[in-house]
Amino acid sequence: MEAEDPKVLINVYAGDDDGEPIFExxxxxxxxEDTYELLSSPGLALNLARGDIVSIKNKNAHAEVLSRGGNFCVQIYEDEDIPQAILSRLEKEVAAGLGGTLDGIHGGNLSLTIPSRNGMDRIGDFFDRFREQTGIQWYYANIYKNLDDPDDETLLAWWPKD
Known part of the structure; x- marks a missing residue:
């Protein structure tokens, strides 16, 4: 008897658009049954990163993080597709400089996984230089407590101190 492959694609709630739920x-x-380990950092959903153990009991609510995988999720949003040369350079520099990965590309939107052991200051400096060189903005996607209020910058502080 063959064992079932535990790798699956799951739909994670990412918010609402005009009252309609959006999923990634x-x-x-x-x-x-309701518990998963994420194998990629999201490009849209907040408060999640690769390696997190999450519970999804209510499909129309944010996933509950049961334990952190020790990674930051960095999301990049750009109106236009990002040129391949910039993508390649970013992917190589993230791997070499931070031990991270480029997990997803959708048009001009990127998701990256960066190990928290790098510290927020080092990661911030890296992506601030990227923004200065390219004009492309970046965002820590799994550090804020209140997912539904973008003006609330209360930190979760699950990561080790710099």
Whole structure:
């Protein structure tokens, strides 16, 4: 008898648009009926990163993070497609300089996983230089407590101190 492959694609709630829920499809490893380990950082959903263990009991609510995988999710939003030369350079520099990965590309939107052991200051300096060189903005996607209020900058502070 063949074992079931625990790798699945899951729909993660990412918010509402005009009262309609928006979902993002992410690769995950099924741990049990409602519990998953994320295999990629999201490009749209907030408060999640690769390696997190999450519970999704209510599909129309944010996933509950049961334990952190030790990674920051950095999201980049650009109106236009990002040129391949910039993507290639960013991917190489993130891997070499931070031990991170480029997990997803959708048009001008990127998701990256960066190990928290780098510290926020080092990661911030890296992506601030990227912004200065390219004009492209970046965002820590899994550090804020209140996911539904973009003006509330209360930090979760789950990561080690710099």
């Amino acid at each position: 499809e992410l690769p995950a490893r099924r741990l049990d």
